Amino acid sequence: MVTKKQETYSQAMARLEKIVGQIDNNELEIDALSEKIKEANEIIAFCSDKLTKADREIEKLLSEKRESEE
Numbered sequence: 001m002v003t004k005k006q007e008t009y010s011q012a013m014a015r016l017e018k019i020v021g022q023i024d025n026n027e028l029e030i031d032a033l034s035e036k037i038k039e040a041n042e043i044i045a046f047c048s049d050k051l052t053k054a055d056r057e058i059e060k061l062l063s064e065k066r067e068s069e070e
Contacts, residue, residue: 016043
């Protein structure tokens, strides 16, 4: 399952937590485990991208604020 474009960070993290729980509890067959690990990697990339974009936006806003105060 590919991460949905409209999915929020919180929704993606909830999906990731569910997958981790399934792995921790040995709830997955070996074939499903492989697919869930691929899905988890996609979710991690999605969340990382969201965090990077948020960080850049925050840095931009702080920079603009500093410039306007000078």
